[in-house]
Amino acid sequence: MADISNKTEGLADLLLGSEAIGRGALEGGVNVVASYPGNPSTEITEAIRQVAEKMNIYVEWSVNEKVAVETAAAASFAGLRGLSAMKQNGLNVALDFVSGISTSGSNGGLVLVVCDDPSGITSTSEQDSRPLARSLDFPLLEPGTFQEAKDMTRFGLELSEKIGRMVLFRSATRLQHARGRTLLGSLPEEKRKAHFDTSKQYVAFPSLPRHVEAKERMAQAKELCKDSAFNVYEGPENPDLLIITCGSCYLYALDAMNLLGLWDRVGILKIGTVWPLPDDLIKTHMAKNSRILVLEEVEPFLEGNLKELAVEWAADVSMPTFFGRRTGPLSDTGELNPDIIITALTEILELTYEARPPAYDQQAKAMVEKLVPPRSLALCAGCPHRASYWAIKNAEVLDTRDGFVTGDIGCYSFGLFPSGYSIMKTEQAMGSGPGVGYGFGKLGQFDMQQPVVAVVGDGTFYHGALPALVSAVNNQSNLTLVVLDNGATAMTGFQPHPGTGLDAFGHPAKPVLIEDICKSLGVRVEIIDPYDSEAATQKVLDFMNDEQQGPRVLIMRQQCALQMARSGKLYDVWVDQEKCVGEDCGCNRYCSRAFKCPGIMWDAQAQKARIDEAICVGCGVCAQVCRHEAILLKPLKAVQGKDS
């Protein structure tokens, strides 16, 4: 990551959207940053963390998003500036507090950055967070460029402090994960001290008068944003068509305008202060345009609000024809891109456009169809989750009662797909594996006979599984909970969690162990190494058949294979091709087709299995899977004890 603490004002830096937001927070004098990792938001906090110690900023990876916003809010109440960053799913976790602070108000500048994920590329939804700004009375900023991502973060902190209300800042995947030229501003010299003014209260009740006050503060925000430089018009005085856009769609629109050569007939009004809207500016442009195309991710939020204004102004502004994600021609689902916008513009303006010669286009597409295999995402070679799922799958087969797995969010979500044997049958939210599993565990009175195994990752256990586990003890739910413990929040880049024993900076912290929590609840808890395939299978079977009332917790503990790849192989692994029976094995090639570790390849020439040494991490599980003892192991270091 880039070092975002460079003091050279005016320097052109190449920053990730995430880094630009981090830099903007520094320029805005942020003191406290508390977040929970989740793509595409993770790198904002990561970028600030890397420079935090030298700049006396407090950064933490909180246990979940609600605690993160509460931590940043406490800083604000004490007169400091705070920021919290999360993905859209995380905002839902924090929402109860977010709703409360919308009425209680805040003090020092406070910004909540929410990073939406159009098309749900790394998410369970493509939820649009923006309508919350309207329903809960928060100003909403949405950057269209890297420069704006930086400048708006600073502006958001300042605006929040002026109006005594948290500001929502909405980014999206495409800006977060892209780099662009950004001119650096100055870093503040001011050093704030934390002090809570006890003559004040930040309370959400009584809610009605607080709501009235929130509306007044929004009116103040509207006044402060009405001439904002984040709202810009580019184009001719009286265009044939006006594009009104916000966020990452702005740059796509520029691409489309350039390729179609539309600068003399189409104008672009880019809105950065998306709620409350700059009414006067919009009215001026609406009056001059009879056709308006609205470009935004994902819901028609801007489009709906513009139409509402058009209705209000019907007496003095003639009603334009609108195009957008509600009216069409754009779809109301999925991420936009330059191609989709080009198509929409050619349709509305009745143009023709060829990206490349039609014969070439056909040939290129036919070539991909013929030669290019799909590249599905898969659990990494040697991933302990695969080993755990293999054990659970085999235990379910041996059990014969048609058992199944409830799960949730993390690398182990690959249990949804062939790579994880499609073993996971429910998956919704952080911690919902245990929560839904707990619910199934109470269905005995309705004659439910199937054993249910709930799985949860170690990070997710702390984040969202504890209430379900406590309920399971309290209500005696017949729950088998398997914790897939790889020691870190692996999916988002190995951030520490409460069990890791490290803080965000890698300094020692007091670990809160999953087994200790379970013991304190009086729950049967055992730890097993999923790489020990047969023992793990038997243990899962034993847990599934435990006659005791209430939950039991099996911790399958083994470090993440990406860590293993760095720390060195446990075994040298190879295939004795004399012993390998190839296509004649079990389910044809049992090791590669059934076990599916990408470290096992098919040697087409020899018609035998082969280990791909480049990606094998030497976990040794496949040697236990092979029924012909053709996969051989040589231990490379002392294999650790099975119970840690």
Add this chain to the structure above:
Amino acid sequence: MTKHALQKDPLNAIITGVGGQGNVLMAQLFGRALTDKGFAVTVGDTYGAAQRGGPVSSHLRISKQTLYSPLTPSGQADIIISLEPVEALRVLGGWGNPGVVVISNTRPSYPFDVTSGGADYPALADITAAAEELAQKTLFIDASEIALEMGAPVLTNTIMSGLAVGLDLFPITADDFIAVLKNQFDDKKFNLNHSAFQKGLDLAASNKWSD
């Protein structure tokens, strides 16, 4: 034309590969070298859960004047650099056009769909023939083999970077890129990457394009 002139504005390059191969870092280093030379650069990374074996592409949009979007419109790539042969074809299929140039590593990284038995991986000869047919010119090199000879497969991306700079694909000099490498790595890693980059430059001098 001087080394720092832009042959087309915007110049669109797509650097592609498979999660973990280092193409994202490679695109970032090119982006930084170009930014240092005063170009307006956007580098857009497109991936899902990248470390888990999926395809990853970085879109480099280079301009003298203005900032372009992080996604290259279809059919608009000028340069494709791939660390994996079928990934070169995947990008060519979507972003190729008769003027595109392609340089690619020849070492396959087999998709999960192939190792688990559901799909076939094409022969290298078929891959290079398909690329030659669709691109203006191509160059396929086993950069992974050279990286392995140097003792570190992770150097493949730096060798390919040297090849790209040696072939004058970007408006920067070898020294511009080396300056960025020096900034990026500690001394030990810099030395390794510097020699890998030099190997790439040498390859550019000793290999010829296929038209």
